[in-house]
Amino acid sequence: MSIRLKFLLSYAAMLIVPLLLLLLTASLLTIVYHGDVQSLKSAYENKFEGMEERDTRNLIKHTFMQNTDLLTDTVFLDDLSADMLKKNTSLFIRSDQKTMYASKGLLLEQGLLDELPAFKNAGVHEEPFRKKYNNNWYQIAQFDLLSKASEPVSIFLISKTDPLVHFVRTFFPILFLSTVVVLLLTHTLLTTYMSRKIIHPLLELREAAGLVTEGNLDFRVKIDSKDELGQLGMAFEEMRSRLQQSLLMQQQYESNRKELITNISHDLKTPITAIKGYVDGILEGVADSPEKNEKYMRTIAAKAGEMDHLIDELFLFSKLDMQKLPFSFESVPILPFLKDWAEELEVELEKQQVDLQIDMNGGEAARISVDRDSFKRVLGNIIQNSLKYMDKPEKRITVQTLVEGKNFTLAIGDNGPGIPPEAAGHIFERFYRAEQSRNTNTGGSGLGLAIARQIILEHGGTIHADSKEGEGTEIRIVLPIEEGGAGE
Numbered sequence: 290m291s292i293r294l295k296f297l298l299s300y301a302a303m304l305i306v307p308l309l310l311l312l313l314t315a316s317l318l319t320i321v322y323h324g325d326v327q328s329l330k331s332a333y334e335n336k337f338e339g340m341e342e343r344d345t346r347n348l349i350k351h352t353f354m355q356n357t358d359l360l361t362d363t364v365f366l367d368d369l370s371a372d373m374l375k376k377n378t379s380l381f382i383r384s385d386q387k388t389m390y391a392s393k394g395l396l397l398e399q400g401l402l403d404e405l406p407a408f409k410n411a412g413v414h415e416e417p418f419r420k421k422y423n424n425n426w427y428q429i430a431q432f433d434l435l436s437k438a439s440e441p442v443s444i445f446l447i448s449k450t451d452p453l454v455h456f457v458r459t460f461f462p463i464l465f466l467s468t469v470v471v472l473l474l475t476h477t478l479l480t481t482y483m484s485r486k487i488i489h490p491l492l493e494l495r496e497a498a499g500l501v502t503e504g505n506l507d508f509r510v511k512i513d514s515k516d517e518l519g520q521l522g523m524a525f526e527e528m529r530s531r532l533q534q535s536l537l538m539q540q541q542y543e544s545n546r547k548e549l550i551t552n553i554s555h556d557l558k559t560p561i562t563a564i565k566g567y568v569d570g571i572l573e574g575v576a577d578s579p580e581k582n583e584k585y586m587r588t589i590a591a592k593a594g595e596m597d598h599l600i601d602e603l604f605l606f607s608k609l610d611m612q613k614l615p616f617s618f619e620s621v622p623i624l625p626f627l628k629d630w631a632e633e634l635e636v637e638l639e640k641q642q643v644d645l646q647i648d649m650n651g652g653e654a655a656r657i658s659v660d661r662d663s664f665k666r667v668l669g670n671i672i673q674n675s676l677k678y679m680d681k682p683e684k685r686i687t688v689q690t691l692v693e694g695k696n697f698t699l700a701i702g703d704n705g706p707g708i709p710p711e712a713a714g715h716i717f718e719r720f721y722r723a724e725q726s727r728n729t730n731t732g733g734s735g736l737g738l739a740i741a742r743q744i745i746l747e748h749g750g751t752i753h754a755d756s757k758e759g760e761g762t763e764i765r766i767v768l769p770i771e772e773g774g775a776g777e
Contacts, residue, residue, distance in 0.1 A: 299483050306475050314468050353444065357437045366390045373446070381405070381445040384436065395447065401427065408433050408441040419450065426450040490518045494525060506533040556599055560592035567592075602736040616660040616747060620771060623657045623697055624649055624690065630668060631688055641676065643684040652692040656771045663744045667752075668701070670737040671764050675703035687763075695770050702763035708756040716754055717742040738764075 352359055352369075359365050360382060370380045370392040379392035381402060388402070395402070401422040410433060417430040430446045490512045497510050506529055512522025567585045569575075576582040627649060635645045675686055681704050691698040708716060717738045745752045750768035 299479055302475070302479055306472075310468050310471060314465065354434060357434070360384075360389060360436055360442060363390070377448055379447045381447060382442065383408075383445070384440050384442045389442070398422065401447075405429070405443070405445055406431060408443050411435045411441070486514060486516075487518065490514065490522060494518075494522065497525060497529070501529060501532070506536065553599075553603065557596060560595045563592045564589050599736075602740065605736075605740060616663060618658045618660050618748075620656050621659050621661065623655050623659070623768075624653050626659075626661075627688070627690065627699065630665065634668075634672065634688075638686065641684070643676070643679070643686055646685065646687045648687070648689045650690070652690055652697050652770075655692060655697050657697055657748075657768050658771060659748060659768070660744075664748070667741040667744050667766070670741045671701050674737050675701070675705060675762070678705040679703065680706050692770070697768050697770050699766045699768075700763050701766075702761060704761040707758040707760055708754065708762055709758055713754055713756050717752065 366380065366382075370390075373380055374392060379395045381391050381395055382389040383402075383405070385408075388396075391402070401420070404420070404422070413433045414431075417428050420427050420429055426449075428448045428450050432444045434442055434444070436442050493510065493512065497508065500506075500508055508529075510522050510526040510529065512519050512526075514522075567589050571582065571585055576585045628647075631645070631647050631649070635647075638645045672686065676684075683704075685704045687700075687702040689700045689702075691700070742752050745766055745768075748768055750766060752764065752766050754762055754764050756762040
């Protein structure tokens with residue numbers, strides 16, 4: 290429900306509910322002061338209604354009290370009774386427990402007449418009282434006087450009261466108080482509802498905006514409504530979350546940048562220091578023979594080559610990290626591609642006396658979208674990384690393939706020293722090298738596996754390492770198989 294509709298309904302309720310209650314109260318008050326519902330139709334005629342004290346007193350004073358002979362004048366009594374019956378009032382006259390006169394139909398209520406109060410004192414006017422008879426309520430007024438013969442006479446004016454009128458007259462204070470309470474509750478509840486649904490979310494958003502202004506993003510905006518405020522809250526929360534992620538990423542980039550500068554400085558300083566040392570040796574005449582001079586020059590050339598390779602690797606990784614390296618993807622039958630690569634690899638490994646074990650039995654029909662050159666670089670980086678750390682007399686590299694559902698897995702393992710558990714999760718980070726690799730014989734750029742990871746991610750795959758210290762390491766590459774090109 291929109292806020293606009295909520296406001297409209299709320300204001301309508303605030304207007305309509307009190308209006309209806311006021312109309313109801315006015316109706317009940319009208320009933321109280323006009324006698325019954327039926328009499329409302331003729332209220333404008335200003336006729337006698339109900340059993341009011343003024344009417345009773347005037348009736349007695351101007352008729353029977355001045356002329357007691359009227360108590361036995363049937364014609365007068367019939368006319369008076371007929372006129373009073375039009376006003377829903379019956380006349381009953383009793384003398385010494387004997388009926389002197391009764392309006393039409395009143396004798397049918399003999400039980401009611403028998404329960405009427407006895408004569409008290411002449412000239413006594415009893416206040417109208419209510420009496421229930423046969424599930425009906427009656428309002429009765431009594432006036433006692435003496436007849437011409439000094440006999441006790443009681444005149445009763447009996448009006449049948451509408452149940453609603455009786456209820457209203459009885460419980461009018463409660464009804465009035467209830468109306469006031471309902472009005473107060475209506476406004477209180479509506480105000481509370483609007484405050485909870487509109488004001489509180491706005492205050493929460495204002496507080497959240499203040500926290501963002503102060504640079505505090507470690508909080509959540511919780512607005513669960515589905516109206517415009519809820520949508521605004523969701524948008525604000527998404528903005529806060531993205532801004533927080535952006536700042537965290539910026540902090541991470543800054544940290545990586547500092548680490549990168551430190552690592553580059555360290556890795557460039559080592560060969561530069563060596564080059565300077567050998568150059569100084571040549572200049573100072575330490576290389577005093579053609580053999581030494583040639584050795585120094587070859588060492589300088591090797592160190593310069595290391596620097597050149599490091600810069601190339603760094604440049605490649607930078608392009609991968611910024612997603613600016615162009616890839617040329619094509620659908621490749623992966624098993625024949627890997628077998629061709631393995632044949633070339635076997636020739637190279639034989640020269641280094643490394644045993645290559647190949648087990649490619651799964652995924653003959655699997656086709657994968659790859660960039661051939663980039664993927665070969667990944668395989669080459671993994672192999673070179675394995676060869677660096679070989680420490681067994683019998684060196685061995687294994688290549689296995691496996692199809693699992695819609696994924697193709699390539700596992701390349703070695704029997705090297707393995708990776709310590711605390712280092713296994715970091716080998717794909719740039720410039721990371723396990724402690725045993727920090728020596729002049731095996732130290733590399735530290736970017737090989739980081740580059741491999743970036744390329745595999747661009748291929749929509751994953752790469753991870755399984756290693757047992759002292760037994761060897763296995764690098765597993767998982768790539769998605771193209772639709773319609775699944776293997777076994």
